[in-house]
Amino acid sequence: MSNLPNGLDYAQIVDTLSQGVIVIDREMRILLWNYWMEAHSRLTREDVLGKKIGDVFPDLDQKGFFWKVRSVFTLGNFAFFSQGLHSYIFPLAATRYLETSFDKMQQSVILAPLRGPDGQVEYICVSIKDDTDAAIYKERLEQSKQQLEIMSRTDPLTGLVNRRYLFERLQEEVSRHRRSGNPLSLAILDIDFFKHVNDTYGHICGDKVLVQFADLLQSQVRRYDLVGRYGGEEFCVILPGAPLAGAENVMNRFRIYIENTPCLWEEQEIYVTVSAGVASSENLPDVDLDSLLRLADEALLEAKSNGRNQVRTWPLDVKTDPAIALGANDPDVIPDDGTIMDSGPI
Numbered sequence: 001m002s003n004l005p006n007g008l009d010y011a012q013i014v015d016t017l018s019q020g021v022i023v024i025d026r027e028m029r030i031l032l033w034n035y036w037m038e039a040h041s042r043l044t045r046e047d048v049l050g051k052k053i054g055d056v057f058p059d060l061d062q063k064g065f066f067w068k069v070r071s072v073f074t075l076g077n078f079a080f081f082s083q084g085l086h087s088y089i090f091p092l093a094a095t096r097y098l099e100t101s102f103d104k105m106q107q108s109v110i111l112a113p114l115r116g117p118d119g120q121v122e123y124i125c126v127s128i129k130d131d132t133d134a135a136i137y138k139e140r141l142e143q144s145k146q147q148l149e150i151m152s153r154t155d156p157l158t159g160l161v162n163r164r165y166l167f168e169r170l171q172e173e174v175s176r177h178r179r180s181g182n183p184l185s186l187a188i189l190d191i192d193f194f195k196h197v198n199d200t201y202g203h204i205c206g207d208k209v210l211v212q213f214a215d216l217l218q219s220q221v222r223r224y225d226l227v228g229r230y231g232g233e234e235f236c237v238i239l240p241g242a243p244l245a246g247a248e249n250v251m252n253r254f255r256i257y258i259e260n261t262p263c264l265w266e267e268q269e270i271y272v273t274v275s276a277g278v279a280s281s282e283n284l285p286d287v288d289l290d291s292l293l294r295l296a297d298e299a300l301l302e303a304k305s306n307g308r309n310q311v312r313t314w315p316l317d318v319k320t321d322p323a324i325a326l327g328a329n330d331p332d333v334i335p336d337d338g339t340i341m342d343s344g345p346i
Helices: 010-015 035-041 058-063 065-075 132-153 163-180 194-201 203-219 244-259 289-305
Strands: 020-025 030-033 079-081 107-115 121-130 184-191 226-231 234-240 263-265 268-270 274-280 311-313
Touching: 020 035, 035 121, 058 065, 065 079, 065 107, 065 121, 132 163, 163 184, 163 226, 163 234, 163 289, 184 194, 184 203, 184 244, 184 289, 194 203, 194 268, 203 226, 203 234, 203 244, 203 263, 234 244, 244 274, 244 311, 274 289, 289 311
Parallel strands: 274 311
Antiparallel strands: 020 030, 020 121, 079 107, 107 121, 184 234, 184 274, 226 234, 263 268
16 A cells, blocks of 8 residues: 555655665566666666576575575565675675775675565565675774784784783693693793893893894794793793703703894894793692792792803702703704704894
8 A cells, every 4th residue: 555646656766775676576587676776786777677687696596595585485584694694695896995805795685575466475575785884894893803802912022922911821731731731841031131231232222132032032942832021021931742851952952042143233243141940840749820930930040040041940959951852753843953943034
């Protein structure tokens, strides 16, 4: 029923809508094609009316379009295609969007049953809504969330993980050790007399030394070890699966490497040394995050109080055999001949 005056038909009304409207019959022939569809598909009414919609858009079957159309004709229900699940149904260009990764208009589509005089579903109204703006906003929001997540766990100077994320990962590794029984080692490293670098060359130079130190340390551990900035000139390395002797061996190799690798600053070569303390689960009856940190820190203090530029382990009265390499068959480990593995540019 309608109270529209004579001469005003529904086609004029649907042409004013800011979404696409198509009407198809049981033979999939297009009976109505509004102005929005003409503008966005670049196909006029004369191009499509009377044709089967599958001939106009050959890829519709791959989208499950005809399966849902048959469901609407059979059951008389509505059917929906969401943008989040399908991206788009009709391949319409998103040409007006300048900053987007979408080459097609993102759409939500509704299939609505249209009944004849006998109450049977004779036609389907297909309405297409442009959801590209919403999809762009959602994509940018997700990108912002990812960037914030990265920022929340990254040290802004060195690019290493920060103290908070370091502790989260260490707790995860402690839990994994408790389940598997595999060894877990932790090393804390401190650049020796770093204040002297800042006082002599300035804080900008000190920052460069920290960045180079972080890059070198990252390059000298296995890909599944985690290197983080503990604070100031202190760094931590979590070594899953590494026994105490192996972890000490890796730290000693890095200590020698950093001692002989200068940082260039205004045509000057600046050398630094490092002290390190190592603790391992194999010497602890009940491993937890706090105990590993405390004992590695005790070993570090021992290294610093005994002249620096050395690696000490806990228990402090036990000297491990540095000849025992970490994972002799592990290709990511620094080999005994002193070759530096996976060493990237500074």
